[in-house]
Amino acid sequence: MLDELLGRAELKARIEELEEEKRHLERRAAAEEERRSEAARERQEAEAEVNRLEDRIEGLEERVERLAETDDVDVAFRGTEQLRGDRRDEVLSRLSSFETGPEGALTAMVHEDVPDAVAEALGDRSALVRRAAPCLVCVDDAGLVAAALDPPTPPAAFAEWGSGFRLDRSWFAPAGPTWVALVRSDLFALGVYDGESVALVDEVESDVMGSHSKGGFSQARFERRRDQQVDEHLDRAREAIEAHVGSGADRDLIVLGEGTVLGRFTDLADRTATVDATGEPAAALESAVREFWTVRLSLL
Missing domain, CATH: 1.20.5 (Single alpha-helices involved in coiled-coils or other helix-helix interfaces)
Incomplete structure (x- = not known):
């Protein structure tokens, strides 16, 4: 009231x-x-x-x-094979032992454009070289050998005739112990590859946020926090490389891993390549090395 x-x-x-x-x-x-x-x-x-x-x-x-570019010519590879280890060495040995008369064996490293010498030697089948590029082509004037290999560390483009095929084993396998690093946004592994096995030297695993879910951080905060965690992880990976490998001209370093992070290591690496390697550091590094040094053989 x-x-x-x-x-x-x-x-x-x-x-x-x-x-x-x-x-x-x-x-x-x-x-x-x-x-x-x-x-x-x-x-x-x-x-x-x-x-x-x-x-x-x-x-x-x-x-x-x-x-x-094939001018509607229906051509196909006579066969393809993934070469590694002993099988790779056996195929390279066979090609290296091939002998013919002067100017009877053509070797060409093709990155983009097919050289005239390859087009003339293979005719319609030169379309297969375009499909296989970048590749090292070996073909003789009698048509007994016609093959393409994709070297993991290819040389600059060239095309030359000789009495045998020009093959450098270092294009397909390390000439000596080689430093190899695997870099992902949450994992780093560093080791030495001698052509047969990998010896793990160092590893770094970081707890990096996965995909964003409802609740907790806002999307923007989540992305900033995750980017910061990835940056910190990559900085630790660089420090490990610099500590173990150094920056001298007398060492070889190949950095493999996710394409999104490889750009951070181009100044340190002699060569980089994207690979799909997952799992624990030692196993992932071995998988990356095996994938990188696998050579694809294409029969033309």
């Missing part, structure tokens, strides 16, 4: 209305924040899918271009 007389009842009712409106607005704000987080996650997934499709389109366009 007194509240009504003093007008406080109306004020209290108004306060309750405002409190309820405040709670409603807070719920709307929370829902909007969740939608923004979900939208950011979906945008990330969409961008990743767009990148995947762009890579696929680029690959298909290159394939169409190569097929167009």
